[in-house]
Amino acid sequence: YVLKTGTETSKQNAACALLSLALIEENKASIGACGAIPPLVSLLINGSNRGKKDALTTLYKLCSARQNKERAVSAGAVRPLVGMVGEQGTGMEEKAMVVLSSLAGIEEGREAIVEEGGIAALVEAIEDGSTKGKEFAVLTLLQLCADSIRNRGLLVREGGIPPLVALSQTGSAKAKHKVILVDV
Numbered sequence: 024y025v026l027k028t029g030t031e032t033s034k035q036n037a038a039c040a041l042l043s044l045a046l047i048e049e050n051k052a053s054i055g056a057c058g059a060i061p062p063l064v065s066l067l068i069n070g071s072n073r074g075k076k077d078a079l080t081t082l083y084k085l086c087s088a089r090q091n092k093e094r095a096v097s098a099g100a101v102r103p104l105v106g107m108v109g110e111q112g113t114g115m116e117e118k119a120m121v122v123l124s125s126l127a128g129i130e131e132g133r134e135a136i137v138e139e140g141g142i143a144a145l146v147e148a149i150e151d152g153s154t155k156g157k158e159f160a161v162l163t164l165l166q167l168c169a170d171s172i173r174n175r176g177l178l179v180r181e182g183g184i185p186p187l188v189a190l191s192q193t194g195s196a197k198a199k200h201k202v203i204l205v206d207v
Contacts, residue, residue, distance in 0.1 A: 120159035127166035
């Protein structure tokens with residue numbers, strides 16, 4: 024209720040309280056079933072920077088449960104997450120990529136990420152992101168392209184091959200390993 028109707032500060036506090044509850048595995052499904060995900064997505068879109076960070080972290084914890092991934096995609100989480108990937112310097116781009124990577128674990132999530140321009144945003148993150156951001160971007164692209172010739176074609180059209188090749192030569196060990204797995 025507070026997450027839906029409270030002040031900005033109380034919404035942030037409610038998101039943090041849900042995060043604490045989500046640390047217990049058995050609570051994740053209940054939190055999602057109670058309708059917490061749509062107001063978390065609303066906080067992600069309309070909140071202050073602190074509110075957005077709290078919503079991101081809580082969504083990440085909740086989306087380890089499959090039903091909550093479906094709820095997050097249905098609630099429209101993908102569009103603001105893709106937007107945050109391109110917002111360099113906010114401190115939220117890496118967290119957004121982690122949540123996108125989680126949502127890419129289900130078909131609906133992969134479809135929504137592609138529809139919202141996620142491949143282009145992830146390619147940009149590989150070009151301009153932090154070391155960790157590049158790793159998360161490659162991981163998500165791997166999930167998007169693993170079983171989809173269409174998505175591989177989109178990756179090529181978005182100019183993804185040159186930055187992937189560069190990352191395979193100069194990136195971190197984790198990034199290099201993941202780049203090898205992207206079969207374009």
